[in-house]
Amino acid sequence: DSGxxxxxKHLITATGQRVTLRCSPRSGDLSVYWYQQxxxxxxxxxxxxxxxxxxxxxxxxxxxSAQQFPDLHSELNLSSLELGxxxxxxxxxxxxxxxxxxxxxxxxxxxxxxx
Amino acid sequence: DAKTTQPTSxxxxxxxxxxxxxNHSTISGNEYVYWYRQIHSQGPQYIIHGLKNNExxxxxxxxxxxxxxxxxxxxxxxxxxxxxVYYCIVRVGGGADGLTFGKGTHLIIQP
Numbered sequence: 001d002s003g004x005x006x007x008x009k010h011l012i013t014a015t016g017q018r019v020t021l022r023c024s025p026r027s028g029d030l031s032v033y034w035y036q037q038x039x040x041x042x043x044x045x046x047x048x049x050x051x052x053x054x055x056x057x058x059x060x061x062x063x064x065s066a067q068q069f070p071d072l073h074s075e076l077n078l079s080s081l082e083l084g085x086x087x088x089x090x091x092x093x094x095x096x097x098x099x100x101x102x103x104x105x106x107x108x109x110x111x112x113x114x115x
Numbered sequence: 116d117a118k119t120t121q122p123t124s125x126x127x128x129x130x131x132x133x134x135x136x137x138n139h140s141t142i143s144g145n146e147y148v149y150w151y152r153q154i155h156s157q158g159p160q161y162i163i164h165g166l167k168n169n170e171x172x173x174x175x176x177x178x179x180x181x182x183x184x185x186x187x188x189x190x191x192x193x194x195x196x197x198x199x200v201y202y203c204i205v206r207v208g209g210g211a212d213g214l215t216f217g218k219g220t221h222l223i224i225q226p
Contacts, residue, residue: 002160048212048213109158
């Protein structure tokens with residue numbers, strides 16, 4: 001158990017809909033990262049937040065957005081869903097970037113199925 | 116971040132040491148070598164990381180060559196539960212970006 005929690009575990013929805021995925025980082029971690037893993041693209045970094053502020057962006061679509069709240073939990077919002085958005089979505093957390101190494105610990109993921 | 120090259124798949128007998136190689140010939144002086152593994156659609160699990168020196172923890176050992184252009188992850192006594200995809204990632208310490216995962220090595224532990 002990494003200490004990172006994600007809800008829900010599974011989500012089934014229809015094309016065009018909007019969903020929200022939630023992540024709680026390990027106790028004391030200030031940074032949250034979101035990743036997408038699909039069969040054809042592998043594990044891809046989407047976005048990072050540090051202490052409530054966006055810190056880095058990866059291959060995140062404009063239909064997707066995220067935020068980190070004062071209690072440090074984070075939400076990933078996916079809108080206008082398409083079939084190709086079906087994937088595993090992982091959240092990771094780390095203590096604080098910029099302080100030597102910042103090992104990322106991953107949650108168990110949310111499996112999103114778009115029908 | 117430097118690119119890494121790993122074999123696509125490897126087999127190892129249960130109880131033997133599993134040695135997983137990784138080439139990172141363009142690694143920079145401030146880049147660390149990280150190893151993660153992913154067991155069948157579970158979240159990636161951190162294993163170990165190092166900069167120059169060899170490292171050991173309760174899960175594995177990491178051997179980095181003197182020129183830092185390659186490394187080997189060693190699982191000393193592999194079990195069936197070690198069957199997973201193993202990812203070698205090179206990354207600047209404290210870097211702001213996410214991890215760049217390649218295709219990794221699919222390690223299969225044979226009974």
